[in-house]
Amino acid sequence: MCESCGCGDSEMVPIEVQARILSSNERMAAHNRHHFEAADVFAVNLMGSPGSGKTAVLEATARARKGLRIGAMSGDLATDRDAERLRAVGIPAVTVTTGSACHLDAELVHKALHELDWKGFDLLFIENVGNLVCPAVYDLGQADNVVVLSVTEGEDKPLKYPVMFRKADLVLITKTDLLPYLPFNMDVLLENLAKVMPDPRAIRLSAVTGEGMAEWMDWLACRCEARALATAVGERVC
Amino acid sequence: MHEYSIVSALLQRVEAEAGSRGATSVGRIRVALGELSGVDPELLSTAYEVFRERTLCARAPMEIRTVPARWVCPRCGRTLASGQVLRCLSCQAPARLASGDEIILEQIEMEVA
Numbered sequence: 001m002c003e004s005c006g007c008g009d010s011e012m013v014p015i016e017v018q019a020r021i022l023s024s025n026e027r028m029a030a031h032n033r034h035h036f037e038a039a040d041v042f043a044v045n046l047m048g049s050p051g052s053g054k055t056a057v058l059e060a061t062a063r064a065r066k067g068l069r070i071g072a073m074s075g076d077l078a079t080d081r082d083a084e085r086l087r088a089v090g091i092p093a094v095t096v097t098t099g100s101a102c103h104l105d106a107e108l109v110h111k112a113l114h115e116l117d118w119k120g121f122d123l124l125f126i127e128n129v130g131n132l133v134c135p136a137v138y139d140l141g142q143a144d145n146v147v148v149l150s151v152t153e154g155e156d157k158p159l160k161y162p163v164m165f166r167k168a169d170l171v172l173i174t175k176t177d178l179l180p181y182l183p184f185n186m187d188v189l190l191e192n193l194a195k196v197m198p199d200p201r202a203i204r205l206s207a208v209t210g211e212g213m214a215e216w217m218d219w220l221a222c223r224c225e226a227r228a229l230a231t232a233v234g235e236r237v238c
Numbered sequence: 239m240h241e242y243s244i245v246s247a248l249l250q251r252v253e254a255e256a257g258s259r260g261a262t263s264v265g266r267i268r269v270a271l272g273e274l275s276g277v278d279p280e281l282l283s284t285a286y287e288v289f290r291e292r293t294l295c296a297r298a299p300m301e302i303r304t305v306p307a308r309w310v311c312p313r314c315g316r317t318l319a320s321g322q323v324l325r326c327l328s329c330q331a332p333a334r335l336a337s338g339d340e341i342i343l344e345q346i347e348m349e350v351a
Binding site: 102103134 | 325342343348
């Protein structure tokens, strides 16, 4: 009731709620993360622009995988092409069709888990929709974020998309076989990464020549092992 | 354009908060958006105007409070200037984001019978 004039009208009262707007996505992401940790699966959210080489990196990873058991889900607006490419190199993969949505969310990933026999994997790649903006906002339950940035995109991408790069645990600088043909300054890129990533880590990689593949595979193996150890002693690595 | 998904989540949150407090209608709402939240205030406002029709928020304007990014050294507590390398000049420790990634529904004006 309005207490100022006694007119009998109800009154608008400001109420502090302090609610996280994406809390339902965060709950679902925590649920996915719990699944991954319980099954000792190291889940990687692989993000990057369209055409940066995300699928090519996964194809090269499949060829170099040795004993690692790898699976994948690929976010795609409309087609099954990326998952097809991955199945062709022996990676069990499903497509998560997002329709018009520009990113994956934890609910979509959770649904896709029901279509994939993922519990025997050491590594699950969640290949996000090609986009340097929207995917950075949604936690999927992954252990690590890996951002793929090709040298053809230029050195200034980290400064233009700081939200994406801030959340990266690792940046893969891809298509380095093209460097002789480009006016690209690697030092400038690394300095730009250091302005948006507190602890910048990057690997230079070419899926064509194989440059950086050994370092990338070592990083994955090391992260898988660190995760398994942390689960065994009940601690979180990330 | 994930701002449409954010608005959809926002409308659900407002309805849940208002419902749990027995509100009969909702007035102005206030949202805090961090500079590094990945959500664009203008796009969010546009999406909100489109989607709030025929919802509990139909007559609820949205105010956005933007929160600047603030990086601090986790060891000495010194604030780092943005646009610089995110490592403390004196401790060499990687900086920590103290604020600036919020996507929060802060306040709702409600009419409670």
